[in-house]
Each structure stands twice: as C-alpha cells, then as structure tokens.
Amino acid sequence: MTPSMISLFCFEFAEKMMQDNDPSHDLEHANRVHKLARYLAGKEGADLDIVIPASIGHDLIVYPKDSLKSKLSATHSAAEVAKFLQGIDDFPRDKIVAVMYAIQVCSFSKGIVPTTLEAKILQDADLLEAVGAVAIMRTFASAGSMNKTFYSPEDPFCVYREPDAHKYALDLFYTRLLQVEKRLHTQTARELARPRTKFLHQFLTQLTLELPQTNK
Amino acid sequence: MTPSMISLFCFEFAEKMMQDNDPSHDLEHANRVHKLARYLAGKEGADLDIVIPASIGHDLIVYPKDSLKSKLSATHSAAEVAKFLQGIDDFPRDKIVAVMYAIQVCSFSKGIVPTTLEAKILQDADLLEAVGAVAIMRTFASAGSMNKTFYSPEDPFCVYREPDAHKYALDLFYTRLLQVEKRLHTQTARELARPRTKFLHQFLTQLTLELPQTNK
Structure with missing residues (x-):
C-alpha cells in the first residue's frame, strides 16, 4: 500500500x-x-x-x-x-x-x-498544534467551551504570580505554549516551532497594548 | 459626583x-x-x-x-x-x-x-473589542462555546467563496473584524483600531504558514 x-x-x-x-x-x-x-x-x-x-x-x-x-x-x-x-x-x-x-x-x-521514532514524531506533530496561531485558536476555543476567564485582571501576564491554566486561559501560554519548543524531540520540529513561538510573543505584546493598564 | x-x-x-x-x-x-x-x-x-x-x-x-x-x-x-x-x-x-x-x-x-456623541463613543469602544488580539480571543471563545468549526478546510481564507460566519469562526474576520475600522464613528477610535487591524492581518498571515496547503 x-x-x-x-x-x-x-x-x-x-x-x-x-x-x-x-x-x-x-x-x-x-x-x-x-x-x-x-x-x-x-x-x-x-x-x-x-x-x-x-x-x-x-x-x-x-x-x-x-x-x-x-x-x-x-x-x-x-x-x-x-x-x-x-x-x-x-x-x-x-x-x-x-x-x-x-x-x-x-x-x-x-x-x-516515547521510545520509538514514530511515536516521537507523532508527539512532536501534536505538540506543534500547541504553539502558533493554531494554538491561539485552540486555547481560546477551550476557554469558551469551559467558560474560563481569559486572563487575570490583576496580573494578565503572570509577572507577579505563578500561572494557573485551570483558572485563566492566557496562563496556558506560560505553562504549555511557550514551553513547546524545548519539549520537542526532533530538530525538524524545533525548526517549525521557532516562528510559531515568535508569533505567540507577538500576540502577548499586542495584548499588552490592548488591555487596560490598571484594574477598573 | x-x-x-x-x-x-x-x-x-x-x-x-x-x-x-x-x-x-x-x-x-x-x-x-x-x-x-x-x-x-x-x-x-x-x-x-x-x-x-x-x-x-x-x-x-x-x-x-x-x-x-x-x-x-x-x-x-x-x-x-x-x-x-x-x-x-x-x-x-x-x-x-x-x-x-x-x-x-x-x-x-x-x-x-447612534445620534448622540455618547452613544457613538460607546459603540466605538465596543467595536474596538471586535478588532485586535482581544477580538481573536473572543472570536475563538465563541467558536468553542458554540462548537463551531474554526475554518473551511477547502478555503480557510475566503478566497473562492463568500464568508459564512455562522459556519466558520475564521469567517468572522471577513464579515466583521476586518470591517471594524471603517465602521467607527470617531477619529480617535479609528486611530486605536489601526494597529489592531494590522495585527489581525498578521494573525491571518501566520495561519497561512501553519495550515496545510492542500486538503488531506
């Protein structure tokens, strides 16, 4: 076949x-x-x-x-x-x-x-879904379906606190999305991840411009 | 007061x-x-x-x-x-x-x-929530809560078809998000919208790099 x-x-x-x-x-x-x-x-x-x-x-x-x-x-x-x-x-x-x-x-x-090359590759491919624009779509779709708050009003970007991805959708960037690159097994996947990780940072930068700087 | x-x-x-x-x-x-x-x-x-x-x-x-x-x-x-x-x-x-x-x-x-300045300003402020990184979060959160497909597998970026935001989350970019700038009432809101619209385009560009170029 x-x-x-x-x-x-x-x-x-x-x-x-x-x-x-x-x-x-x-x-x-x-x-x-x-x-x-x-x-x-x-x-x-x-x-x-x-x-x-x-x-x-x-x-x-x-x-x-x-x-x-x-x-x-x-x-x-x-x-x-x-x-x-x-x-x-x-x-x-x-x-x-x-x-x-x-x-x-x-x-x-x-x-x-994983111990086999094929299982490593599947894990890498699935991990690449947790970084980049696709990961942003998936992160907030999950937030919507679970009615999860987008971010902490006091500290959206986890500057002064530990991220809590169960509570805030954006915290998943810090516990998972931005960590993907270093968790990949293959060099090829790492190369694909790089521009996607960069885009996650661009998203966070854009959010800092859009979110109110102080609470209420 | x-x-x-x-x-x-x-x-x-x-x-x-x-x-x-x-x-x-x-x-x-x-x-x-x-x-x-x-x-x-x-x-x-x-x-x-x-x-x-x-x-x-x-x-x-x-x-x-x-x-x-x-x-x-x-x-x-x-x-x-x-x-x-x-x-x-x-x-x-x-x-x-x-x-x-x-x-x-x-x-x-x-x-x-709206016929009053105050109502125009509220509509502008609310419309600014439909453009930029915040709008991306909100668009896909709604998709998740409604279990809506992210994009058309055949034509994600509405090149060959009319956008259908009831069916595909990404189509909302074409029916609403990218239209916000020209629907605003005040010059001040238009200035705030510009970098946000630009970011929407960056998001779409990044997605073109991430999505499979052919179906299956």
Whole structure:
C-alpha cells in the first residue's frame, strides 16, 4: 500500500468517527497533525505506515475533559484504529502495535517519553498544534467551551504570580505554549516551532497594548 | 459626583450582576470597554456621566445567542442600569435616559446608527473589542462555546467563496473584524483600531504558514 492510499483509507474512517468532536480535536486537527507528521517523518526517516494512521487517528475519540472517561480517550482511539487497520487486507499486521503505542503515548500531559521514532514524531506533530496561531485558536476555543476567564485582571501576564491554566486561559501560554519548543524531540520540529513561538510573543505584546493598564 | 466615584459604584453593581457571564462578555469586557470609552470621551469631549455607566453596564445581561430572549439583552441591561442609577442620590436624573439610549443602540448587529456623541463613543469602544488580539480571543471563545468549526478546510481564507460566519469562526474576520475600522464613528477610535487591524492581518498571515496547503 502506498502512503497516499493509507491516508485516504484512514481519513475516510476518521471522517465517520469524528463528526461531533470539538473544534480543537476535529478532523482538521487530524489533518494538520497528519501533514506535520508526514513532513517530520520524511525529514527524520520514520516509517510512514506507522506515522500516517497514528497521526490521523490519535484523537479519534475525545471524551470531554470533565468526563470520568477522559483518561481513556487515547486507549480507546488506539483500539479503534487497530481494529480498523486489521480490517485492511494490505496493511502490514506487524506494524499495528507500533501505531497503537504511538497513539497511547501521544498526549503530552501523560508525561510519557516515547521510545520509538514514530511515536516521537507523532508527539512532536501534536505538540506543534500547541504553539502558533493554531494554538491561539485552540486555547481560546477551550476557554469558551469551559467558560474560563481569559486572563487575570490583576496580573494578565503572570509577572507577579505563578500561572494557573485551570483558572485563566492566557496562563496556558506560560505553562504549555511557550514551553513547546524545548519539549520537542526532533530538530525538524524545533525548526517549525521557532516562528510559531515568535508569533505567540507577538500576540502577548499586542495584548499588552490592548488591555487596560490598571484594574477598573 | 466625580467620574471615579461613578465608575466605582457602577463596577460594584456590575460585579454582582455579571458573575456568570461568558468570557467574551464578562466584567473584564466591561472593564476594557469602560477604559476605551473614557479615553474616547476625553478626546472627543463627551459627557462622562453618560459614558461611564453605559460602558460598564452595556452587557450587564447577556442571554445566550440561541435563547429566545437574546434580542432583549440590551433592553434589559439598560433597564437594570437605569434602576441602579435612580437609586444613587447624587446621579443627575436627567441623564439616565441618555445612558439607556446608548446601551440600547450599542450592539452593532442591530444596525442602528447612534445620534448622540455618547452613544457613538460607546459603540466605538465596543467595536474596538471586535478588532485586535482581544477580538481573536473572543472570536475563538465563541467558536468553542458554540462548537463551531474554526475554518473551511477547502478555503480557510475566503478566497473562492463568500464568508459564512455562522459556519466558520475564521469567517468572522471577513464579515466583521476586518470591517471594524471603517465602521467607527470617531477619529480617535479609528486611530486605536489601526494597529489592531494590522495585527489581525498578521494573525491571518501566520495561519497561512501553519495550515496545510492542500486538503488531506
């Protein structure tokens, strides 16, 4: 099977499964992560048979963050992707476990450092979604869906306090978005991250010009 | 009463009323609009007795967009602010109607062109919230709360189609955010809008670098 055929099959499957996903974890998220992962795989010499299904299917199932099942999202996504790949006659059976592994360790919040190149690449591609303009869209979409305050009125830019991303959306810049670059595994991903990190700083600079300088 | 005292009283009142408002229409939105409106009022020579309560209270009550009561938000906000001002002994009675008028015509989607300077200034201040980094936060927070798709996968930047802001969050840039500058009433607001509009273009440019160039 060619990489393009695997992509096509996986997207057809994902399209059916992901209809109701939130906009931060929808088919376009899969599309972006897939493009990034393929690019990284090409540069770093990773196995596309593993990277393609893992990247398209890594957020196949996303339970809401406040759901008890939330921690099972990756395991259930991996299981569904595996079942799907088993149904494709030409897909190499011996690679399905590696696809499942990449999906299961992808989420950075789990704190697992992947041991395979393919899993590292998926994590890097997914991490690149947490930096740049795309990350800004996703950060505030999550804030909206959770009715979370945008920033601390007293100290929006965390100058005098520890960031608290559970409380303020903008604090996620300090706990995650601005940290992405140094958490990436591959040099190729680091190069992609650099202009995106720069844009996050531009966003913060622009906000300093727009927000009232004193409270009330 | 000094302007600072009116601000203080109105914020105390708003703080009680706005506890559950969404992050695009919360107390910090009132805070930002108030600061902008006071600045514009100073430059344009408007009456602060009217501008201050109107700006702090203009989104006092915000019914959800999908609620039948949605169209009543401004009317009910105006009525609550009027009731509150009537309870303040030192507030000039004859200005309460002008405060109500400014609040009632503020929402740009109603399409009413204000006839008083104070109402123009409130509309300008509120319109400045629809441009720049703050507008980006608010646009995607709304997308998240309504589970709206970020952009069209086929044509994110509306090159080959008419924008549809009901369907895609990014399309709001084309139907509203990038239009703000030419819809403002005062020269002072136009000057504030310019760097904010520029930042919207920077955001779109950055997105063109991040989004996959072809679909799937």
